[in-house]
Amino acid sequence: xxxxxxxxxxxxRPPQGDRLWQVYVLIAAGCLTTMTGGVVSPVLxxxxxxxxxxxxxxxxxxxxxxxxxxxxxxxxxxLADRIGKRTVLxxxxxxxxxxxxxxxxxxxxPLLLTTRVLLGxxxxxxxxxxxGLLATLFEGAERSRMLGYATSAMTIASIIIPIVGGWVxxxxxxxxxxxxxFGLPVALWxxxxxxxxxxxxxxxxxxxxxxxxxxxxxxxxxxxxxxLIVVAAAIVYTxxxxxxxxxxxxxxxxxxxxxxxxxxxxxxxxxxxxxAASRLARRFGVQQTIAFxxxxxxxxxxxxxxxxxxxxxxxxxxxxxxxFGITIPNIYDILAGLAPPEVRATVLAVGTGANSxxxxxxxxxxxxxxxxxxxxxxxxxxxxxxxxxxxxMAFLPLTPxxxx
Numbered sequence: 001x002x003x004x005x006x007x008x009x010x011x012x013r014p015p016q017g018d019r020l021w022q023v024y025v026l027i028a029a030g031c032l033t034t035m036t037g038g039v040v041s042p043v044l045x046x047x048x049x050x051x052x053x054x055x056x057x058x059x060x061x062x063x064x065x066x067x068x069x070x071x072x073x074x075x076x077x078x079l080a081d082r083i084g085k086r087t088v089l090x091x092x093x094x095x096x097x098x099x100x101x102x103x104x105x106x107x108x109x110p111l112l113l114t115t116r117v118l119l120g121x122x123x124x125x126x127x128x129x130x131x132g133l134l135a136t137l138f139e140g141a142e143r144s145r146m147l148g149y150a151t152s153a154m155t156i157a158s159i160i161i162p163i164v165g166g167w168v169x170x171x172x173x174x175x176x177x178x179x180x181x182f183g184l185p186v187a188l189w190x191x192x193x194x195x196x197x198x199x200x201x202x203x204x205x206x207x208x209x210x211x212x213x214x215x216x217x218x219x220x221x222x223x224x225x226x227x228l229i230v231v232a233a234a235i236v237y238t239x240x241x242x243x244x245x246x247x248x249x250x251x252x253x254x255x256x257x258x259x260x261x262x263x264x265x266x267x268x269x270x271x272x273x274x275x276a277a278s279r280l281a282r283r284f285g286v287q288q289t290i291a292f293x294x295x296x297x298x299x300x301x302x303x304x305x306x307x308x309x310x311x312x313x314x315x316x317x318x319x320x321x322x323x324f325g326i327t328i329p330n331i332y333d334i335l336a337g338l339a340p341p342e343v344r345a346t347v348l349a350v351g352t353g354a355n356s357x358x359x360x361x362x363x364x365x366x367x368x369x370x371x372x373x374x375x376x377x378x379x380x381x382x383x384x385x386x387x388x389x390x391x392x393m394a395f396l397p398l399t400p401x402x403x404x
Contacts, residue, residue: 077349100180166259
């Protein structure tokens, strides 16, 4: 049986300079996973019009990749723990670029959805390998800080990507798909920069490690956090999917404007995740901080349908992003802290899969609401769910790990 622990005489971390560059490339890879859905959202109204999509199913064009991520991220996390995270990451970056760009030349909805699923599978591998390696490089408060920085970088990417996607897609929505080609330079950068040690000679099967993994995944605390991630992702994706449609309806927004609003939404998230999320958790407790984030998102969701002018919608979107930026880093930090180091990549990968599952579920639950009641009812429904969850977390203990 392969020995999991590293002898004390063996350096467990590369030199600081090398580790810093690895962090940069891993954050760049994580930003690509943010791009997976962010490129399509600003041009969704044009896609709905050209492809004559039903309101009940239109949102799945943005979220179908998330189902693939939910299903395959745990598998790639398992592989990353065994054959090496670099080994998983490099080919997935190349396939990401291939399948992403292929969407631009698809002429039918089934073929377009197929490329979106394949893109989601590639994103699953990128997410599992990158977040697993990032969490392995750091421990304790330093790990929490790095996860906050990574979340901040990805939310900054979520500012830029919709703006660029909307601008590129303003002439023709298919052009936005060429942005996925950035996977190629990131793959080259990762090949040069990442120097992960060999995974070992124990092969794919490590019974002791598997037992640790299964025992960890069965823990009630872990399952509660996975459920929390699913609901949080469904709430967040309400804004990603339905805000462009809402703006198209009330002010006839074009893809460029939709992309700008979606990008500005992430400003608050970037600031809070980088500079405030961990500080608030240390001061008020992790669970109370997460509860405050959910309540903030709920208030903004309940307010958006009452706003009919852009200069009011933009601040509401920023405040929603602030709630998101408070919530997500703390949830993932709890998850990383509960996972043993030897299976941490897999546990975090399952969490990423839970996030993608929530994204996929969002239009399935809210699409019928839009179809039968109206678009504003979508925001009210998601806001009510966020409010209930925030109040529940404020007064009911989640797990012992969330206590201050």
